[in-house]
Amino acid sequence: MPKKPSRIQQRNRKKILDAGLDVFSAHGYRGATLDMIADAAGLSKPNILYYFNGKEDIHVTLLSQLMETWLDPLRALDPQGDPLEELLAYVRRKVDMAREYPRESRLFANEIVQGAPRMGPHLEADLKPLFDEKCAQIRAWMEAGLLAQVDPQHLIFSIWATTQHYADFEAQIRVLRTQDDFDGAAAYLETMFRSLLSPPAKD
Amino acid sequence: MPKKPSRIQQRNRKKILDAGLDVFSAHGYRGATLDMIADAAGLSKPNILYYFNGKEDIHVTLLSQLMETWLDPLRALDPQGDPLEELLAYVRRKVDMAREYPRESRLFANEIVQGAPRMGPHLEADLKPLFDEKCAQIRAWMEAGLLAQVDPQHLIFSIWATTQHYADFEAQIRVLRTQDDFDGAAAYLETMFRSLLSPPAKD
DNA sequence: CTTGTTTTTTACCATTTGGTAAAGCAACCC
DNA sequence: GGGTTGCTTTACCAAATGGTAAAAAACAAG
Numbered sequence: 511m512p513k514k515p516s517r518i519q520q521r522n523r524k525k526i527l528d529a530g531l532d533v534f535s536a537h538g539y540r541g542a543t544l545d546m547i548a549d550a551a552g553l554s555k556p557n558i559l560y561y562f563n564g565k566e567d568i569h570v571t572l573l574s575q576l577m578e579t580w581l582d583p584l585r586a587l588d589p590q591g592d593p594l595e596e597l598l599a600y601v602r603r604k605v606d607m608a609r610e611y612p613r614e615s616r617l618f619a620n621e622i623v624q625g626a627p628r629m630g631p632h633l634e635a636d637l638k639p640l641f642d643e644k645c646a647q648i649r650a651w652m653e654a655g656l657l658a659q660v661d662p663q664h665l666i667f668s669i670w671a672t673t674q675h676y677a678d679f680e681a682q683i684r685v686l687r688t689q690d691d692f693d694g695a696a697a698y699l700e701t702m703f704r705s706l707l708s709p710p711a712k713d
Numbered sequence: 714m715p716k717k718p719s720r721i722q723q724r725n726r727k728k729i730l731d732a733g734l735d736v737f738s739a740h741g742y743r744g745a746t747l748d749m750i751a752d753a754a755g756l757s758k759p760n761i762l763y764y765f766n767g768k769e770d771i772h773v774t775l776l777s778q779l780m781e782t783w784l785d786p787l788r789a790l791d792p793q794g795d796p797l798e799e800l801l802a803y804v805r806r807k808v809d810m811a812r813e814y815p816r817e818s819r820l821f822a823n824e825i826v827q828g829a830p831r832m833g834p835h836l837e838a839d840l841k842p843l844f845d846e847k848c849a850q851i852r853a854w855m856e857a858g859l860l861a862q863v864d865p866q867h868l869i870f871s872i873w874a875t876t877q878h879y880a881d882f883e884a885q886i887r888v889l890r891t892q893d894d895f896d897g898a899a900a901y902l903e904t905m906f907r908s909l910l911s912p913p914a915k916d
Numbered sequence: 917c918t919t920g921t922t923t924t925t926t927a928c929c930a931t932t933t934g935g936t937a938a939a940g941c942a943a944c945c946c
Numbered sequence: 947g948g949g950t951t952g953c954t955t956t957a958c959c960a961a962a963t964g965g966t967a968a969a970a971a972a973c974a975a976g
Contacts, residue, residue, distance in 0.1 A: 518923075518973095529871035536850045537827060540742035544964060545742075556966080557924055567966065616826050619881075623822050626884040633888045641889050642735060663890060664901035671872045671878035679874075680821075681829040685836045686844050687866060705861075723951075747934060759936080760954055768934065 523561055526576070530568040534563050538624070538662050539569055565591045565683040573621060583607060584666075587644055593651040594707055597669075600698050604673035609692045615677035641666065641705050657707050665707075672699055726764050730778070733771040738819040744773055745790070769831070776824060776832050779817050780839050786810060787869075790847055796854040797910055801870075804902050807876035809871045812895045818880035844869065860910050868910075875902055 529550035533542040544565055548555045562568045583603035587596055607617055621629050641663075648662040676683065676695050684690070732753035747768055751758045765771045766899040786806035790799055811818055824832050838866070844866075851865040879886065879898050 522923090528861070538741045538744060538823070541741060541827065543962080545962090554925065555964085556926085559925070619822070619826050622885050623819050623826065624744065624880050624884075625976065626888075630884070630888070633885060637885075638888055661897060661901050662906055664898055667873045667878060667882075667886065667898075668901070668905060671874040671882075675870060675874035679825050679870075681827075681833070682836060682840075683870065684827050685829075685833070685841055694864060695867055695870075698871070701863055702871060702905070702909050706905050713752050717953080725953090747930080748932090759953065760936085762935065763953070832951085 515541055519561070522551075522553065522557075523650075523665070526553065526558055526561055526568065527572060530572055531613050531617060534569060534572060535613040537621065538620045539628070566628070572617060573629050573632065576618060577629075577636050580614070580618065581636065581640055582606075584640060587647065589647055591658075592650075592708070593656040594704070597648070597707060598700055598703060599658070599675065601669055602696060604669060605692060605696045607697060608673050608675075608677040610679060612677035617676050619674065619678040655709055658708055660706065667680055669703070672702075717801075724753075725760075727758065729761055729764055729771060730775060733775055734816050738816040738823065739773060740902065741823045749896060772794060773831055775837065776819060779821060779834050780813075780832075782844055783810075783817070783821065784839065787843060787847055791841070793852055796851075796859040797907070797912070798853065799907040800851070800860070800868075800910060801903055803905060804872055804876065804906055805899060807872060808879070808895060808899045808902060809818070811876050811878075811880040815880035815883060818877050822877065858912055860912050863909065872906070 523596075526547065529547045530542070532550050533546045536542075536622060537546070542565075544555050547568065548558050558568075562571070585599055588598055589597075592642065621627075626633060645662040645666065648657070648665065651657045652659045652662070666674065676692060731751065732743070732750045735741065735753050736749045739745075740749070745768075747758050747761060750768075750771065751761050754761065761771075765774070786803055789806065792804055794802075824830075829836060848865040848869065851860070851868065854860045855862045855865070
């Protein structure tokens with residue numbers, strides 16, 4: 511039976527996870543070392559292994575936590591709301607996440623680019639059902655004439671791609687743009703998806 | 714003075730680079746080992762170090778080569794052509810590259826996600842001038858009323874994001890879609906960018 | 917203040933990994 | 947066929963890295 515963690519345990523586990531997020535998102539799983547994480551956390555390496563069973567344990571803990579919050583914006587897509595506004599709000603939430611949580615986005619990107627070796631089951635179990643459900647919802651909206659007809663799956667892919675791009679490819683964007691400009695991105699993406707999705711005037 | 718490489722040198726360097734592309738794109742720089750590359754190339758590790766100065770040498774050689782072909786589709790954007798059709802053709806070329814060269818796309822993605830530690834100068838020197846030039850071109854088209862007015866920089870970002878997504882996040886897409894479907898992606902992206910960019914009817 | 921428990925440190929270890937030295941083998945040149 | 951050059955293998959090495967054992971320190975409860 512697991513006893514409740516003490517104050518100090520909570521604090522140190524959090525420090526380690528935050529340090530792990532820094533290091534894993536910046537260097538990938540193999541590029542990260544326990545020493546880096548220990549340094550970033552301000553703890554010794556063996557001390558870290560007192561709180562976690564190993565490097566992989568830290569990583570999968572981070573990925574699991576990530577999965578939770580990562581799906582929230584999509585979950586919040588409301589079947590009762592106005593379809594176009596719901597989808598644009600979804601885009602906005604995703605831009606906000608890329609701005610607020612770029613490390614999480616890159617952690618995820620690192621994992622997926624390399625074939626999701628530690629996350630495949632999570633995708634299948636958590637992401638896929640939600641994805642299918644929301645695709646069906648969008649398709650229903652489209653068939654009711656409330657949105658322009660496009661492939662819902664590709665629609666969602668394009669929302670993910672465009673929004674996460676600003677976090678995942680920040681190094682490239684920093685070279686090409688003079689100013690960081692998430693607001694410009696949000697405005698551009700709203701224009702793009704509005705023009706794509708606005709229902710055909712048909713009365 | 715560098716003497717011309719022999720048949721056998723050309724062949725083995727090519728084998729090593731191809732193996733390196735496999736391994737680096739699948740595991741990232743730190744996740745790749747010389748042993749993996751040696752195995753994939755069918756050569757011994759010291760033999761590989763006879764042809765390259767080290768792991769990093771293989772990696773930067775790949776990145777340099779990549780930069781060449783990677784910019785071609787954007788270079789081919791023709792100032793003389795029809796603006797809308799030129800941009801849609803650019804999207805198509807990028808989709809084709811994601812389909813034909815997913816390893817290259819992931820190699821690039823790995824490098825950028827981790828902050829472009831070995832590629833920053835290349836981006837600055839090769840990508841930025843071309844990017845600026847083409848943005849100016851697109852802006853000129855827009856001001857001439859030949860395209861809808863949107864931020865050209867974000868436009869290009871969204872083209873990159875949506876097309877490369879199919880290669881970089883293939884592991885995720887494979888989970889969510891039943892069939893690999895680059896053609897569906899191409900059709901969807903054409904619809905999306907056409908609706909975004911079609912010039913306002915104003916005669 | 918003493919005792920039992922939790923946390924941290926010190927000192928290691930085995931494996932992996934990038935890389936080297938040098939010998940052996942092959943190929944070409946005369 | 948002998949020698950020079952180019953290619954490959956064998957046998958290593960030093961550093962880095964994930965992880966462990968056990969002592970020491972800090973802490974909590976009585």
